[in-house]
Amino acid sequence: MVNVIMHGCNGKMGRNIAALIADDPEITLAAGVDAFDEGKNPFPVFKDIRDCDTEADVIIDFSAAPAVDNLLTYCEEKKVPCVLCTTGLSEEQLQRVEEVSKKVAILKSANMSLGINMLLKLLKEAAKTLVPAGYDIEIVEKHHNLKKDAPSGTALALGDTINEEFDNEFDYVFDRSTRREVRPKKEIGFASVRGGTIVGDHDVIFAGTDEVITFSHSAYSKAVFAKGAVQAAKYLKGKPAGLYNMSNVIDNK
Numbered sequence: 232m233v234n235v236i237m238h239g240c241n242g243k244m245g246r247n248i249a250a251l252i253a254d255d256p257e258i259t260l261a262a263g264v265d266a267f268d269e270g271k272n273p274f275p276v277f278k279d280i281r282d283c284d285t286e287a288d289v290i291i292d293f294s295a296a297p298a299v300d301n302l303l304t305y306c307e308e309k310k311v312p313c314v315l316c317t318t319g320l321s322e323e324q325l326q327r328v329e330e331v332s333k334k335v336a337i338l339k340s341a342n343m344s345l346g347i348n349m350l351l352k353l354l355k356e357a358a359k360t361l362v363p364a365g366y367d368i369e370i371v372e373k374h375h376n377l378k379k380d381a382p383s384g385t386a387l388a389l390g391d392t393i394n395e396e397f398d399n400e401f402d403y404v405f406d407r408s409t410r411r412e413v414r415p416k417k418e419i420g421f422a423s424v425r426g427g428t429i430v431g432d433h434d435v436i437f438a439g440t441d442e443v444i445t446f447s448h449s450a451y452s453k454a455v456f457a458k459g460a461v462q463a464a465k466y467l468k469g470k471p472a473g474l475y476n477m478s479n480v481i482d483n484k
């Protein structure tokens with residue numbers, strides 16, 4: 232049995248995960264944490280992670296970037312592993328994740344779906360052929376009108392997986408509106424669309440001379456992320472300190 236604390240339990244993802252866990256005999260939601268609570272959950276809810284005195288094997292986090300600082304301190308002090316899914320973290324927060332992961336297991340992933348995690352691997356291969364052949368890389372992401380961060384964490388992870396193959400020599404461009412110059416070769420452009428209830432669409436475009444190759448992923452429901460997060464929590468229980476990602480879960484190592 233895996234006992235979980237759901238950080239951000241009353242949010243869109245938190246509620247999806249609570250429903251999934253309720254039907255899974257291998258995992259229990261021992262407590263939730265949410266700054267906003269109406270007292271309707273069948274588990275204890277704390278307003279702040281610092282108030283939480285429930286023992287758990289793993290924390291699943293889908294909250295908001297400002298909430299991650301106290302969460303990391305809690306994980307570090309109580310030695311509770313964490314599946315960290317919140318996006319829009321600052322450079323300082325990302326460094327803190329690295330630091331805390333030396334003391335406790337942290338699995339960080341901007342996208343818990345199987346499809347995106349497979350795409351992260353495929354893109355490395357595609358880029359090895361297409362970048363030397365002169366193809367330009369642009370990433371377009373689309374999300375619902377409630378999303379606060381842009382570009383999405385997934386878009387950045389897709390860019391990073393390509394950039395790592397080329398010693399991080401690509402610059403990221405998020406806004407071309409103030410520039411009056413031809414696109415330099417060594418850059419990856421990002422564009423964000425926000426509207427309606429779009430769950431999450433990502434296109435990675437390799438644009439060459441007279442041909443374009445587009446890798447597309449569309450999430451049709453938040454269940455794909457919830458399923459991955461529950462799998463990750465089961466995987467992370469009892470793991471030694473370290474920084475993990477979804478490929479560890481998928482490859483089970």
Ligand SMILES: NC(=O)C1=CN([C@@H]2O[C@H](COP(=O)(O)OP(=O)(O)OC[C@H]3O[C@@H](n4cnc5c(N)ncnc54)[C@H](O)[C@@H]3O)[C@@H](O)[C@H]2O)C=CC1
Nearest residue numbers: 239241242243244265266293294298316317318341342343
């Ligand atoms: N890694 C992945 O696969 C995915 C990541 N996300 C990310 O997860 C995060 C949450 O997404 P949603 O559930 O859609 O957002 P949401 O806004 O619906 O839910 C966030 C919840 O966190 C709570 N919260 C805010 N500050 C808090 C604090 N200090 N302590 C405790 N709870 C706090 C809010 O009250 C809210 O209930 C976002 O950063 C989003 O980008 C979302 C979907 C998939």
Ligand SMILES: O=C(O)C1=N[C@H](C(=O)O)C[C@H](O)C1
Nearest residue numbers: 318341342378383384385431
């Ligand atoms: O906020 C969301 O909804 C999502 N956020 C993640 C991101 O920023 O990449 C993952 C997914 O696309 C949904």
